Amino acid sequence: MKMKFNLVVLAALLVLTTACKKENVNDKEVLLDTISAQRPEAVETTTPTAQVPADGKYSTMTFQKEEHDFGTIKQGDKVSTDFQFKNTGEADLIITSARGSCGCTVPEYPKTAIKPGETGTIKVSFDSKGKQGKTNKTVTILCNTKEGNKILNIHANIEVPNKN
Template sequence: MKIKLFVVATLLIATACKNENKTEVQDEILAPTESITEQNMSEMTDATTSTENSVATEAPVMTFEKTEHDFGSITQGENVTHIFKFKNTGKSDLLISDAKGSCGCTVPEYPKTPIKPGESGEMKVTFSSAGRNGLQSKTVDITANTATGREQLMIKASIK
């Protein structure tokens, strides 16, 4: 009986020592890996942020004289037009790829050719009040190669 107890106790101690050693070895192996991973992730994040900042500072900038126009009071059925003037105040050519009104009653026209840094452009927006009553507020969403990729204009009218 004493021999069996001795063997069981020895096995328990040996097993406990082996598990403890495994944990220490695992900790020693994993710790440097985790540290390297965190360091690499930090470096990758810094590089990505630096690249994004570089691209943003080189991007064209659409600077509008104003981004909102109120037509005031208009008669139902009337078509009204406003020209939004802008300038490329960025460091590279401005390319407008699309401009869409928030509904079919708002139709934008935009330059299809590149606008060089320092040059100006115009966006013509026509609003049709046919079938509309009361206060109206519509937007024009512009897709361009600016840092954000999107710009927005707004028109308003009160239809009587």
């Protein structure tokens, strides 16, 4: 009798868990559909779907550096660096978004197309407020390259000032 009760409870939990997951996925899809219908520029895909261009030509981002170390900084310092790149591909480079791994890392990127052979800059600002020790942050760039994205890295060693 006790075994039957446990099986019934287990089955009920399984059904409820599965039903909730399906409902959440549908809710998210409805929300994304609503947002994209009202403001298509507000919807960002986290996994780019690289489509082969009709002419088969892609843009390519070639960076002078893909990583920057700010060295040792004091907690609360605001620092920034520029990541220079060149479009070494055969098509216009279009950056659709650039996102920091947290709110303390803010990228600024070109909003216009970068033609083949032209250069551009992505400025990355980092606010060390509330951080301490060795810190690694990333910036993910979504663009129309064959890979669909590019990741830049920044590092810092943040010292907490003495309160004496």
